[in-house]
Amino acid sequence: MRGALAFLHTAQVHVPTFERLVNEIAPGLHARHVVREDLLADARALGVAHAGLIARVHNAMREAASGGEKVVVCTCSTIGAIAERTPTGDAFQALRIDRAMAELAVRSGPRVLIVAALESTLAPTRELVFSAAKDAGVEVQPSTLLVEDAWPHFEAGDSARYIETLARSIRAAADKADVVVLAQASMTPVADALSDLGIDVLSSPGPGTAHAVALALSPT
Numbered sequence: 001m002r003g004a005l006a007f008l009h010t011a012q013v014h015v016p017t018f019e020r021l022v023n024e025i026a027p028g029l030h031a032r033h034v035v036r037e038d039l040l041a042d043a044r045a046l047g048v049a050h051a052g053l054i055a056r057v058h059n060a061m062r063e064a065a066s067g068g069e070k071v072v073v074c075t076c077s078t079i080g081a082i083a084e085r086t087p088t089g090d091a092f093q094a095l096r097i098d099r100a101m102a103e104l105a106v107r108s109g110p111r112v113l114i115v116a117a118l119e120s121t122l123a124p125t126r127e128l129v130f131s132a133a134k135d136a137g138v139e140v141q142p143s144t145l146l147v148e149d150a151w152p153h154f155e156a157g158d159s160a161r162y163i164e165t166l167a168r169s170i171r172a173a174a175d176k177a178d179v180v181v182l183a184q185a186s187m188t189p190v191a192d193a194l195s196d197l198g199i200d201v202l203s204s205p206g207p208g209t210a211h212a213v214a215l216a217l218s219p220t
Contacts, residue, residue, distance in 0.1 A: 004216040006032040006069040008060055008083060010040035010076040014185055018075065021209040026217060034064040043078045044120045057082040065092040071216040073097050073208065075185050078120045081127065093215060097185060097208035098125065102132035104207060108200050109178025112142040115170055115190075116183040117151040117162075125183040145173050154186055162186070167193040174199065 007018050015033045022031045039060060042053050057079050064072045065088070073095045074083030080096030088094055102125075105112050112129055116122050122144045133140040147169045153162040166182075167190050174180055174194075180201040182190055188203040195201075 004029060004031075004070050005212060006034065006064040006067070006072045008064045008072060008074045008076070009033060009035045010037055010079070011035070011186070012037075014075050017185070017188070017205060018209060021205055022213060025210055025213045029213065029216065032064065032067055032069060034060065036060050039079055040076055040120075044118065048079060048082060048120070048124060053079075054082050058086045061086040061094055062088070062091075069216075071095060071212050073212045075205070075208075077116075077125055077183050077185070077204070078118065079124075081124050095208070095212055095215075096128075097212075098128060098183070098204040099132065100207035100211045101181065101202050101204040102128045103136065104200075105129060105179050105181050105202055106133040106136050106138055106140050108202075110139055110141045111176060111178040112140050112181055113145060113170075113174060113177035113179070114142055114181045114183050115145045115147065115166065115187070117147050117154065117166065117187070118184065119146055119148070121183045122146060125181065129181065143177070145169060159189070163189045163193055166190045170194060170201070171197065 012035050046053050061072050061083050071093045074080050075097045077098050084094055084096040086094040114125050126142050129142050147166050150162050150165040182203040185205050188205050191201040191203050
């Protein structure tokens, strides 16, 4: 099935991850991928409130839907809130990959530990957790953990050290948390590394892609 689903990424490395997830959930569903690394770089440099950045994110979302795609998902947590607010003219549905994860997190307990390797990701994810909690009618007490020394390993393509650095920091900070939220899609393997932690460690690609595929395949 073509023309149903598209993804906007800010790193090429995410393309095979989301291709695999789509194929596992809905074999035969074609997903279009648009990669715009410049959007994350500018979000870090200019801030997510920058008018020029906002316009460019919206344009990138519309570009991703230019083949008639029904659903477009932004997989970058830093610009996800901007992407979700894209004026679509009802031509497509704009989603952020991490909303489904946040909805799961707020049902796990009030003490939500939000972990990121990029500082620019923390505030948008914290706001998302509060939004999900409000929608669910629950109270949350989110805390944040920034693991800045992990990101250079990701940029260097050293996934093993990236995951190891994140996992070590999370283990040291998770004793007072009910649930851990991995704020960036690139962190997904950390959940397996922390399978013995005793609390849920949630990542965004799985639940976010499942939600997007369901919407893309819905008859309306």
